[in-house]
Amino acid sequence: MIQSRMVGEVRVTRLLEYAAPTHDPAFLFPDMAPSLLKDNASWLAPHHYVPEMNRLIVTIQLWIVHAGGNVIIVDTGVGNRKPRVAARMHQLNGLVLPWLEAAGAAPDKVTHVVHTHLHSDHVGWNTVPSADGRWVPTFPNARYLMPKLEYDHYVEALAKSPDPIIDAAFDDSVRPIVEAGLADFIPDHGDIAGLLAIEAAPGHSVGHQTYRIRSRGEEALFSGDVMHSPAQIADPTLNTTYCALPDVARHTRAALLAREAERGTLIMPMHFGAPHCGYIRRQGEGYAFEPAVW
Structure with missing residues (x-):
C-alpha cells in the first residue's frame, strides 16, 4: 500500500487507496479501437487490464512529497463516507489516515495539499466528518492549493446548472476548505514551496494542472489525469468519457508524451495499475511505457 523512492534529494511516497478491475473499456474509452487491447495485452495484462473480465484496472492513489521540512500531498483520492453516484466510490471505509501517518504524513504534519484538478476522486480526503456530522478539514495546518481556473469554472458552472456528481464533491470536500480559510487559488505557472x-x-x-519535481538532475511529474491508463500511451488520441475538452486533452497528452520522452521524466499518474509510475520511451513513430522499479 505504501512505497517510497527518491527523486534526487526529494522523497516521494505513493499511497494506494484502492485498485480494482472496475471499468468497461468501451465506457472509459468510447473511441478505442477494438483491437487495441488485444494487440497490447502482453504488457497491459495483468496490472492494467484483465482480459478474462474485459475490464481495465483503475487505481486511486495519493502522492506524498517530503523535502525541506515540507510534507505535501498531491491529490487526496475518494475519501471515507462520501456519498457518491459511482458505486465503486460510494461510502468507502478505508485506512488511508493511519497509512498516511505510517508514511510520515500524519494530518497535523501536512504543510500543503495540492490538487491537479477538483474531480471527486482527487479531493475526497480533504475533509473528514466531525462528531456533529459536519465536514471539516483533514489537514488543519495545511494550505490547500487549488487551480484557480478550475475552481472558478466549477463555481460558475454549478451556479448555472447543478450537477449531482460534481455538487456532492464540491459540497463535502471543496467548500468546507474554502469556508475554513485554508484554500489558496493558484495560477497555472510558478512553483509551490520551491519544490513543485x-x-x-x-x-x-x-x-x-501538473506538478514537476526537479532535483539533482532528476525529474518527476505528477501528471494527474492527463492519462488514466497506459493504453493511452499506445494510442495518445484516446480520451476518457470524462474529458471536458476533448481536442485540448489530446493536444495536452501528445505534448506531454513528446516532452517527457525526450527528458526521461518519471511519470507519476493517479490511476495507473502496478507499479503505478514509469517512463515514456520512443518506439518507432509512437511511444511505449517502461514501468518504474521501486
Whole structure:
C-alpha cells in the first residue's frame, strides 16, 4: 500500500487507496479501437487490464512529497463516507489516515495539499466528518492549493446548472476548505514551496494542472489525469468519457508524451495499475511505457 523512492534529494511516497478491475473499456474509452487491447495485452495484462473480465484496472492513489521540512500531498483520492453516484466510490471505509501517518504524513504534519484538478476522486480526503456530522478539514495546518481556473469554472458552472456528481464533491470536500480559510487559488505557472513547478495541462478538466519535481538532475511529474491508463500511451488520441475538452486533452497528452520522452521524466499518474509510475520511451513513430522499479 505504501512505497517510497527518491527523486534526487526529494522523497516521494505513493499511497494506494484502492485498485480494482472496475471499468468497461468501451465506457472509459468510447473511441478505442477494438483491437487495441488485444494487440497490447502482453504488457497491459495483468496490472492494467484483465482480459478474462474485459475490464481495465483503475487505481486511486495519493502522492506524498517530503523535502525541506515540507510534507505535501498531491491529490487526496475518494475519501471515507462520501456519498457518491459511482458505486465503486460510494461510502468507502478505508485506512488511508493511519497509512498516511505510517508514511510520515500524519494530518497535523501536512504543510500543503495540492490538487491537479477538483474531480471527486482527487479531493475526497480533504475533509473528514466531525462528531456533529459536519465536514471539516483533514489537514488543519495545511494550505490547500487549488487551480484557480478550475475552481472558478466549477463555481460558475454549478451556479448555472447543478450537477449531482460534481455538487456532492464540491459540497463535502471543496467548500468546507474554502469556508475554513485554508484554500489558496493558484495560477497555472510558478512553483509551490520551491519544490513543485506548476504546469498547465488542460483538457481532462478546464483547469487541470501538473506538478514537476526537479532535483539533482532528476525529474518527476505528477501528471494527474492527463492519462488514466497506459493504453493511452499506445494510442495518445484516446480520451476518457470524462474529458471536458476533448481536442485540448489530446493536444495536452501528445505534448506531454513528446516532452517527457525526450527528458526521461518519471511519470507519476493517479490511476495507473502496478507499479503505478514509469517512463515514456520512443518506439518507432509512437511511444511505449517502461514501468518504474521501486
